[in-house]
Every structure is written in structure tokens, then in C-alpha cells.
Amino acid sequence: MTHTAEYPGKQTKTSPATQTPAFAALSAKTPIEPFQIERRAPRPNDVAIDILYCGVCHSDIHQARDEWGGSIFPMVPGHEIVGRVSSVGTAVRKFKAGDLAGVGCMVDSCRVCENCKDGEEQYCTNPHATLTYNSRDKNGEVTYGGYSTSIVVDENYVLHISDKLDLAATAPLLCAGITTYSPLRHWNVGKGKKLGVMGLGGLGHMGLKFGHAFGAHVVQFTTSQSKIADAKKLGADEVVISTDAAQMASHAGTFDFILDTISAPHDVAGYLNLLKRDGVLCMVGAPDEPLSVPVFSLLGRRASLAGSGIGGIAETQEMLDFCAEHGIVSDIEMIPIQQINEAYARMLRNDVKYRFVIDTNSLKSGAVQG
Numbered sequence: 001m002t003h004t005a006e007y008p009g010k011q012t013k014t015s016p017a018t019q020t021p022a023f024a025a026l027s028a029k030t031p032i033e034p035f036q037i038e039r040r041a042p043r044p045n046d047v048a049i050d051i052l053y054c055g056v057c058h059s060d061i062h063q064a065r066d067e068w069g070g071s072i073f074p075m076v077p078g079h080e081i082v083g084r085v086s087s088v089g090t091a092v093r094k095f096k097a098g099d100l101a102g103v104g105c106m107v108d109s110c111r112v113c114e115n116c117k118d119g120e121e122q123y124c125t126n127p128h129a130t131l132t133y134n135s136r137d138k139n140g141e142v143t144y145g146g147y148s149t150s151i152v153v154d155e156n157y158v159l160h161i162s163d164k165l166d167l168a169a170t171a172p173l174l175c176a177g178i179t180t181y182s183p184l185r186h187w188n189v190g191k192g193k194k195l196g197v198m199g200l201g202g203l204g205h206m207g208l209k210f211g212h213a214f215g216a217h218v219v220q221f222t223t224s225q226s227k228i229a230d231a232k233k234l235g236a237d238e239v240v241i242s243t244d245a246a247q248m249a250s251h252a253g254t255f256d257f258i259l260d261t262i263s264a265p266h267d268v269a270g271y272l273n274l275l276k277r278d279g280v281l282c283m284v285g286a287p288d289e290p291l292s293v294p295v296f297s298l299l300g301r302r303a304s305l306a307g308s309g310i311g312g313i314a315e316t317q318e319m320l321d322f323c324a325e326h327g328i329v330s331d332i333e334m335i336p337i338q339q340i341n342e343a344y345a346r347m348l349r350n351d352v353k354y355r356f357v358i359d360t361n362s363l364k365s366g367a368v369q370g
């Protein structure tokens with residue numbers, strides 16, 4: 001099958017789309033399995049990227065299992081993508097073949113609504129940003145993510161990746177990194193502030209690292225006794241086992257900001273009571289059930305319950321540059337794609353330190369199946 005250029009005069013020849021090996025969920029109830037997809041031939045503004053590594057986000061599980069509703073199958077998950085540019089369209093100015101490149105959770109947006117103009121494309125209202133997978137682009141085509149060997153993305157939604165950092169450990173910055181960096185910056189969490197991070201998983205460990213790097217006093221909340229020592233190594237000033245009522249009570253009324261990264265339904269009531277006057281508890285975790293909120297915990301301290309979604313393209317680049325400057329990456333366990341279903345099962349048992357990253361070499365023909 002071929003793709004005919006849609007920009008007459010700029011790209012005249014008919015370029016073939018590329019057959020690309022991938023792994024996909026064919027339904028909400030079946031394991032992730034090998035699947036072939038087609039990537040479009042680069043349009044004038046497109047960057048074609050050979051994917052080297054892709055992080056495994058809990059959102060991949062929520063969507064592959066249709067926990068949020070509206071999932072599109074077959075689905076190729078993956079939105080923490082790092083790779084190398086293989087070719088660029090005729091109008092591309094920001095990238096050239098051979099450059100390192102990253103792709104996060106979105107690959108396009110309307111570019112004209114207020115939020116897009118403000119560089120907050122993730123909140124595009126026209127009608128919404130095109131997500132990297134489980135979404136439809138402006139032509140109605142389904143998008144496929146990073147559990148594959150290549151991707152083609154408009155240059156305005158591609159990030160520059162430093163060669164100073166470990167590449168595989170950089171991949172999770174594209175979602176877990178920006179999703180925690182953005183709210184900490186928005187609410188000015190830094191020196192003199194007391195920050196709580198709920199859940200020590202992929203997002204949580206990045207929130208902890210950023211909070212520490214920004215100079216906040218960081219308290220890590222965890223349900224896992226086995227993560228206490230790690231949390232301290234990652235930068236926590238204190239660690240609280242959240243199921244221990246006495247430990248929780250000892251922090252009552254003291255937090256400026258609490259970042260909730262928990263993936264499963266849970267009780268926020270006990271955490272709201274830990275906020276100071278004017279404190280903020282910000283959800284980034286996205287459980288599939290509504291939360292129950294005791295309003296007196298909010299109005300008794302003029303507290304806010306907030307939410308935050310990933311971050312804009314400019315802020316994602318700022319975060320990547322900050323990480324390159326400060327030597328911040330994710331703590332990862334590298335896996336071949338053939339272990340993806342086991343990785344999902346382990347994440348659901350809170351058993352990952354602290355992000356699985358797929359080595360996409362394992363997708364290439366002849367790779368060892370493990």
C-alpha cells in the first residue's frame with residue numbers, strides 16, 4: 001500500500017508507507033501480542049524516528065484494559081519514546097537525520113485554541129490533542145505508540161534529547177518526568193516548601209527526584225515497606241508508611257503540596273488533613289473510579305484539590321534540558337518486548353523499580369524471544 005502526499009507542490013512523489021513490527025492489545029481481555037502496523041511516509045513537516053527505547057507507563061495498562069472506557073483496538077501502547085531520526089520531510093527545520101529525538105504523550109493538537117497558543121497543548125480544546133496512541137489524528141487515522149520500531153511525528157511535537165544522559169533511562173521522562181515536573185513548577189514547589197509524594201512507582205519516583213532537585217523538603221508516602229530505603233536514596237527526607245495511622249497523624253496540617261500518583265482507587269481523605277492552610281493536593285494518578293472527598297477537610301483549611309495532565313511541548317523540552325543539566329533520569333528495569341505482559345502483572349503488584357523500559361531491538365526479526 002502507498003501513501004499519496006497531501007501537500008501538492010511541496011511533496012510530489014508518492015512515497016510508500018512503512019510496514020513496522022509492533023506489539024498490540026487486540027482487545028481489553030487479551031495479552032499484548034505481536035502485530036504489524038503501517039507508518040505513514042513523512043509529510044513535509046514530519047520527522048521519522050527509529051525507536052530505540054520505550055517506557056511502560058501505568059496509563060498503558062489502563063488503556064490496554066479499557067479501564068477508562070473508549071479504548072480503540074487494536075492498540076499499540078507506548079508514549080515514552082526515545083530514538084534516532086532516520087529521515088525528515090522537506091520543510092523540517094528543527095531536526096535532521098541522525099539526531100536523537102523523543103516523543104511523549106501527544107503528537108498533534110489544533111495549534112490555534114487558547115491553550116495551544118499558551119503552549120499548553122495537552123489541554124487543547126479543539127476538540128483535544130491527538131494522543132500518541134489510542135487516539136485519532138486530524139485525518140481520522142488511529143495513532144499507534146512506541147511498542148514498535150519506528151514512528152512518524154510532526155516536528156513541532158518531537159523533543160530534543162541530550163546525548164549526555166543514559167538513553168534508555170531518559171525515555172520515562174517523556175511522560176513520568178513531565179507529568180510530575182509540570183505541577184511542581186506550576187505550584188512553585190521548591191525551597192522552604194514541604195512536599196508529599198503519594199505512591200513510589202514510575203511517576204512517584206520522578207516526583208521525588210524533582211522535588212528534591214528543586215530544594216523542597218520531600219516526604220514520600222508508600223504502602224510498600226520494601227521501598228523505604230530506596231525512597232531515601234532517591235532523595236526523600238522522610239518516608240511515611242501510609243497505612244500507619246500514627247505516622248500519618250504526626251504530619252497533620254504541615255504540607256504545602258501533595259502530589260498523588262496512585263494508579264488504583266484509594267482514599268484521599270487522610271491526605272487532605274495533612275495539608276496546611278491554603279495547601280494543594282494535586283492528582284496526577286488516574287484511577288478508574290471517582291474519589292470520595294470529605295469537604296470539611298478542604299474548607300477547614302481553604303485547601304485545594306487539583307489535577308494536572310502531562311505538560312506542554314515547550315515545558316517538556318525545558319524539563320528534558322533541566323534533567324540533562326542536573327543528571328536526572330529514571331531508575332529503570334530494561335525488558336525485551338516479549339516480557340511486556342509479565343511487566344504489566346508486576347506493575348499491578350507494585351513491583352517495579354521504578355520503570356520498565358522496552359529495548360525495541362527485541363522487536364526486530366531475529367531478536368532472541370525472551
Ligand code: NAP
Pocket residue numbers: 056057058059060062175176179198199200201202203204221222223224227261262263264265266283284285286287308309310347348350351352354
Ligand atoms: P506505577 O508505576 O504502577 O505506580 C503506581 C504506584 O501507586 C505504585 O507503585 C504504588 O506505590 C501505588 N499504589 C498502587 N496501588 C495502590 C493502592 N491500591 N493504594 C495505594 N497505593 C497504591 O504507575 P505510574 O506509571 O507511576 O502511573 C501512576 C498513575 O498516574 C496511573 O493511574 C497513570 O495512568 C497516571 N498517569 C497520569 C498522567 C497525567 O497526565 N496525569 C500521566 C501519566 C500517568 P507504593 O508501592 O509506593 O505504595
Ligand code: ZN
Pocket residue numbers: 057058059060079105175176
Ligand atoms: Zn504515561
Ligand code: ZN
Pocket residue numbers: 109110111112113114115116117121123124125126
Ligand atoms: Zn488547541
